[in-house]
Amino acid sequence: MATDGMHQIGEVADLTGLSLRTIRHYEEVDLVPPSGRTAGGFRLYTDADVDRLQVVKHLKPLRFTLDEMRTIADALEGRGDAEDRRTHLATYVDEAEGRCGRLREQLAAAEALVATMRRAADR
Amino acid sequence: MATDGMHQIGEVADLTGLSLRTIRHYEEVDLVPPSGRTAGGFRLYTDADVDRLQVVKHLKPLRFTLDEMRTIADALEGRGDAEDRRTHLATYVDEAEGRCGRLREQLAAAEALVATMRRAADR
DNA sequence: CCGACTGTCACGCAGCGTGAATGTAG
DNA sequence: TCTACATTCACGCTGCGTGACAGTCG
Numbered sequence: 001m002a003t004d005g006m007h008q009i010g011e012v013a014d015l016t017g018l019s020l021r022t023i024r025h026y027e028e029v030d031l032v033p034p035s036g037r038t039a040g041g042f043r044l045y046t047d048a049d050v051d052r053l054q055v056v057k058h059l060k061p062l063r064f065t066l067d068e069m070r071t072i073a074d075a076l077e078g079r080g081d082a083e084d085r086r087t088h089l090a091t092y093v094d095e096a097e098g099r100c101g102r103l104r105e106q107l108a109a110a111e112a113l114v115a116t117m118r119r120a121a122d123r
Numbered sequence: 124m125a126t127d128g129m130h131q132i133g134e135v136a137d138l139t140g141l142s143l144r145t146i147r148h149y150e151e152v153d154l155v156p157p158s159g160r161t162a163g164g165f166r167l168y169t170d171a172d173v174d175r176l177q178v179v180k181h182l183k184p185l186r187f188t189l190d191e192m193r194t195i196a197d198a199l200e201g202r203g204d205a206e207d208r209r210t211h212l213a214t215y216v217d218e219a220e221g222r223c224g225r226l227r228e229q230l231a232a233a234e235a236l237v238a239t240m241r242r243a244a245d246r
Numbered sequence: 247c248c249g250a251c252t253g254t255c256a257c258g259c260a261g262c263g264t265g266a267a268t269g270t271a272g
Numbered sequence: 273t274c275t276a277c278a279t280t281c282a283c284g285c286t287g288c289g290t291g292a293c294a295g296t297c298g
Contacts, residue, residue, distance in 0.1 A: 040270045061229040089244035106184040113181045121212040
């Protein structure tokens with residue numbers, strides 16, 4: 001199963017909670033490509049790949065596009081030009097914090113509404 | 124503008140923060156149809172229509188489908204069979220609370236990640 | 247009669263779900 | 273060899289964005 005500390009897709013799906021389709025899709029759009037393949041063509045993911053998937057998974061509720069997430073994940077991993085990295089991170093961190101705030105507000109509003117629904121249902 | 128306490132689409136967009144396209148789309152799929160039209164064809168929304176839009180807007184972060192939201196909104200407004208209403212509401216309220224909880228967790232995870240990003244950016 | 251607002255198509259796009267038919271690992 | 277897991281198409285779906293072009297309101 002663990003050919004040299006590598007994980008195949010099903011294992012990764014279990015670890016991350018992402019679907020096989022989603023993980024494959026992330027390779028299609030070059031967001032999280034597997035570090036290797038078996039001779040027969042099975043995808044092989046390193047622990048670092050899995051970490052990257054977790055980053056993507058955690059950013060998902062903030063509704064960044066997959067393109068944006070690629071940029072962010074790259075910056076976090078120290079890929080690309082050092083200058084660009086800083087600007088990207090700075091920009092996206094601000095944006096991300098804004099989204100967190102708005103999401104918090106939306107969640108609060110949703111919870112209030114659901115409480116109302118509960119009352120209507122229990123009546 | 125307010126032909127007898129009715130609002131036209133632009134006003135409704137301002138009130139709710141939804142886009143014109145979104146509001147029109149909600150009519151297309153029969154989620155929030157306007158209560159009337161002007162002679163020339165302009166959509167006219169009552170305050171009750173606006174309230175319904177707000178319900179939909181607040182449920183959005185919970186990622187229900189528009190079909191599900193129609194059912195929920197109908198139940199909240201007391202439309203349809205009384206028996207069905209109760210079962211629908213009960214089912215959906217449970218589901219909604221579950222989604223609120225999961226969203227809270229995801230938000231917490233996102234915030235933690237963003238804090239990490241902030242540290243990486245400020246370094 | 248002008249400008250701001252609104253109308254209806256209709257195509258485009260993201261992010262996967264969901265088979266179907268086939269091959270690989272062990 | 274058997275079977276659990278994996279592969280590649282490729283079409284389908286939701287929820288709008290985004291013009292283009294035309295009509296309405298005051």
